[in-house]
Amino acid sequence: MLWTPSRLGELRERAGEALLHRVAGPTAHEKRARIHGTPGPRWFGPDRPVRRVHTDAAMYVGGLAALLLQSLHPVAMAAVSAHSGFESDPWGRLQRTSTFLATTTFGTAQDAEQAVLRVRRVHDSVRGRTPEGVPYRASDPHLLAWVHAAETACFLRAHQRYGRRPLDPRAADGYVADMARVARRLGVVDPPESTADLAVRLAEYRPELRATAQSRAAARYLLSRPPLPWPARLPYAFLAAAAVELLPPWVRARLDLPYATRLLLPLARPGGHAVVAAIRWIMPSAPRRTRDPGDGFPQGAPSSSGPRG
Secondary structure, eight states, X not given: OOOOXXXXXXXHHHHHHHHHHHHHOTTHHHHHHHHHHSOSOBSSOTTOHHHHHHHSTTHHHHHHHHHHHHTTSHHHHHHHHHHTOTTTSXXXXXXXXXXXXXXXXXXXXXXXXXXXXXXXXXXHHOEEEOTTOOEEETTOXXXXXXXXXXXXXXHHHHHHXXXXXXXOHHHHHHHHHHHXXXXXXXXXXXXXXXXXXXXXXXXXXXXXXXXXXXXXXXXXXXXXXXXXXXXXXXXXXXXXXXXXXXXXXXXXXXXXXXXXXXXXXXXXXXXXXXXXXXXXXXXXXXXXXXXXXXXXXXXXXXXXXXXXX
């Protein structure tokens, strides 16, 4: 087959549309037009670090890493396993979380507030007991703080390693502060506002983290059985290895890593860079009329920040 520029462009467009619809749903373009095109004040201006991070394809690595890290909190994992539908409806869950990130990062302040209120209503209805009988509720500030800290750390670390333009230390602190602004509205008490505070917060949770049957099942599903067509399995395998390698060694030691993922770990960084670059290349750009230096629909695979709708 002769790969002419027009044929290559057609392939790029088809692949980009397929990926966008997987991440954002069948109405992805309508969502993006509404989020970016609706006039009104925003929570974050175009120069804020959160916009740079949430536009970059490195979010795919960070989102998957966050899911794996979050799964090690047995109470949070019990809630996700029982209520989120991450196995029964993985794409729907991803699309809801992607829309939440897009709305709070790029949408109007009014739409962002409404998105947060919807999530809080869902959290208020999620409660139960772990397999060991420990009661939980998704609105528990302690659990919300763990989910937020893990998500923020993984998004930031992935951007610093795989992002097109890594943040300098001041901007990295700014990203943590931006994420804290959303976290407070979700019910997190005193979220970290700098990378140093974030590291301290994560360390405080370490004694609570352990592998469980539910965390092992989640790791097997995320790393070995993704709901993807066969042509996408190999790129995803490198993406998964990059996400695992992004995590600290003590976290990796507690995960039930499939043999194939462990085998790919030495190639995780070059493989991750290649897959992220490919995603960045195929993803369609935001409409020109709404673009600014931080514009674009989030191109990441978001983390499991509780059952978001």
